Amino acid sequence: MLFERAAVIGIGLIGGSLALATKRQGLVGHVVGVARRENTLLDALRVGAADTVTNDPAQAVRDADLVYLATPVRAIPPLLAAIAPHLPAGCLVTDGGSTKRAIVQAAGALPASVTFIGGHPMTGSELSGPGAADRHLFEGSNYFLTPTDETPPDDLARLIGLVEGIGARPTLVDAATHDRVLAATSHLPHLVAAALCNALVSEDKPERFAGPGLRDTTRIAGGPANVWRDILLENAEDVREAMARLREVLDSYDAALADADGDALVELLERARDTREGLEP
Amino acid sequence: MLFERAAVIGIGLIGGSLALATKRQGLVGHVVGVARRENTLLDALRVGAADTVTNDPAQAVRDADLVYLATPVRAIPPLLAAIAPHLPAGCLVTDGGSTKRAIVQAAGALPASVTFIGGHPMTGSELSGPGAADRHLFEGSNYFLTPTDETPPDDLARLIGLVEGIGARPTLVDAATHDRVLAATSHLPHLVAAALCNALVSEDKPERFAGPGLRDTTRIAGGPANVWRDILLENAEDVREAMARLREVLDSYDAALADADGDALVELLERARDTREGLEP
Numbered sequence: 001m002l003f004e005r006a007a008v009i010g011i012g013l014i015g016g017s018l019a020l021a022t023k024r025q026g027l028v029g030h031v032v033g034v035a036r037r038e039n040t041l042l043d044a045l046r047v048g049a050a051d052t053v054t055n056d057p058a059q060a061v062r063d064a065d066l067v068y069l070a071t072p073v074r075a076i077p078p079l080l081a082a083i084a085p086h087l088p089a090g091c092l093v094t095d096g097g098s099t100k101r102a103i104v105q106a107a108g109a110l111p112a113s114v115t116f117i118g119g120h121p122m123t124g125s126e127l128s129g130p131g132a133a134d135r136h137l138f139e140g141s142n143y144f145l146t147p148t149d150e151t152p153p154d155d156l157a158r159l160i161g162l163v164e165g166i167g168a169r170p171t172l173v174d175a176a177t178h179d180r181v182l183a184a185t186s187h188l189p190h191l192v193a194a195a196l197c198n199a200l201v202s203e204d205k206p207e208r209f210a211g212p213g214l215r216d217t218t219r220i221a222g223g224p225a226n227v228w229r230d231i232l233l234e235n236a237e238d239v240r241e242a243m244a245r246l247r248e249v250l251d252s253y254d255a256a257l258a259d260a261d262g263d264a265l266v267e268l269l270e271r272a273r274d275t276r277e278g279l280e281p
Numbered sequence: 282m283l284f285e286r287a288a289v290i291g292i293g294l295i296g297g298s299l300a301l302a303t304k305r306q307g308l309v310g311h312v313v314g315v316a317r318r319e320n321t322l323l324d325a326l327r328v329g330a331a332d333t334v335t336n337d338p339a340q341a342v343r344d345a346d347l348v349y350l351a352t353p354v355r356a357i358p359p360l361l362a363a364i365a366p367h368l369p370a371g372c373l374v375t376d377g378g379s380t381k382r383a384i385v386q387a388a389g390a391l392p393a394s395v396t397f398i399g400g401h402p403m404t405g406s407e408l409s410g411p412g413a414a415d416r417h418l419f420e421g422s423n424y425f426l427t428p429t430d431e432t433p434p435d436d437l438a439r440l441i442g443l444v445e446g447i448g449a450r451p452t453l454v455d456a457a458t459h460d461r462v463l464a465a466t467s468h469l470p471h472l473v474a475a476a477l478c479n480a481l482v483s484e485d486k487p488e489r490f491a492g493p494g495l496r497d498t499t500r501i502a503g504g505p506a507n508v509w510r511d512i513l514l515e516n517a518e519d520v521r522e523a524m525a526r527l528r529e530v531l532d533s534y535d536a537a538l539a540d541a542d543g544d545a546l547v548e549l550l551e552r553a554r555d556t557r558e559g560l561e562p
Contacts, residue, residue: 194553225550269506272475
């Protein structure tokens with residue numbers, strides 16, 4: 001067992017799945033589930049994700065040796081400030097937020113007696129809440145960890161053990177690089193999938209003309225708006241830079257179309273296809 | 282049996298699948314397969330898509346009561362001109378091209394003794410060639426037909442019967458509307474999926490950071506560059522207009538990010554999600 005007592009704050013789909021997977025693998029003993037809504041807490045108990053529950057983060061972390069923050073990203077910095085005075089010495093704190101720079105920065109204010117390591121599991125589902133929790137959710141997926149030069153190697157090793165124990169692939173990266181690259185590989189694609197939907201003309205009844213290509217390309221636009229609002233706002237600068245790069249590429253396509261330049265189109269499309277082939281797992 | 286003798290010109294994935302499906306359903310008697318390369322013709326015979334083969338379109342159409350053009354879109358207008366003098370009276374000519382306006386216009390020069398009706402089956406595969414032909418390829422998919430005011434009702438009824446007979450849903454639309462709406466629902470999404478790949482920075486090793494969202498959003502960028510060059514060039518004007526609409530939407534997202542305007546982001550994202558939900562079949 002890596003941790004005796006974990007506090008999972010924001011015990012929804014991700015937090016609940018982590019609790020189920022780590023308990024099943026014997027990596028964690030007792031799980032205290034934390035959420036604001038009583039129904040969420042009851043669901044967490046019902047599916048066995050939490051052994052006990054509370055709506056008070058300060059109380060939940062008091063005896064924990066692992067604190068896992070799984071709320072929407074913008075809630076994490078204030079939560080870190082709220083639990084800071086209550087964290088026991090030696091406690092390992094981590095999170096599952098999709099952006100990392102602002103969270104790692106906020107964690108700098110935690111007491112020196114605890115360790116914070118940022119995390120980002122590249123998994124999810126269109127569902128939400130602990131009722132949708134799945135102990136297989138992390139299997140085969142990338143799991144980013146953002147240790148710093150000050151991270152104690154023992155704590156990093158324990159967290160890597162936890163990530164591997166639930167079947168994910170730990171990938172170490174610094175928070176700034178994580179956010180810059182994810183802007184292009186995740187946040188901008190989400191924004192663009194949504195923008196393609198926004199740009200459809202409803203009078204044209206686009207649903208009559210939708211094929212599998214459009215459905216694939218826009219699938220992630222079905223995600224929850226508030227979660228993606230937070231991610232896009234947290235990483236606004238990097239997302240805007242990635243969008244500026246995309247606009248330059250769109251300019252190239254537009255120029256090729258305006259000039260009926262088939263060779264330029266083929267070059268762009270073939271380069272895209274080569275890149276796309278490299279993205280398969 | 283709706284047609285005694287069909288000439289399928291360009292007997293690749295689509296043409297081969299159509300031949301297999303129509304023969305299986307007893308809708309077509311004899312299929313003459315046409316392609317330029319001998320290997321393609323041998324494959325078409327081997328899988329049973331063609332009963333006889335030739336590399337000469339003029340010879341293939343001579344005794345046909347159905348001519349199906351399944352080449353890349355830009356090859357169709359010159360093919361129509363080449364076969365025009367050899368088409369028997371009463372012959373029904375149709376095609377499977379992804380753009381329709383230029384093809385329907387070119388078909389205006391066919392003899393008055395034959396009927397042309399444009400077609401566009403919304404199906405496909407990452408594979409190509411008659412070796413990949415699948416008699417189930419059309420089942421459950423949309424199949425656009427672009428009759429005009431001059432189309433004889435009997436011919437349209439026969440073609441609708443063929444489309445329904447292979448399990449597809451016939452959808453009647455004029456060629457200009459087809460191309461305008463497909464620019465937004467198919468051609469631009471393809472271009473954007475490719476552009477998202479082009480905008481990735483290879484030094485960042487984006488493959489390490491790719492999740493299922495990116496893979497869905499860019500899946501169609503794996504398609505054949507020459508086919509998509511043709512489609513984009515054929516429909517350049519409508520695609521550029523759809524791209525201009527997309528750019529306006531991207532401006533709205535960019536402004537919301539610059540102003541950290543969470544409400545504006547949520548409004549855009551929620552509208553996108555509502556539209557996306559309407560696209561499911």
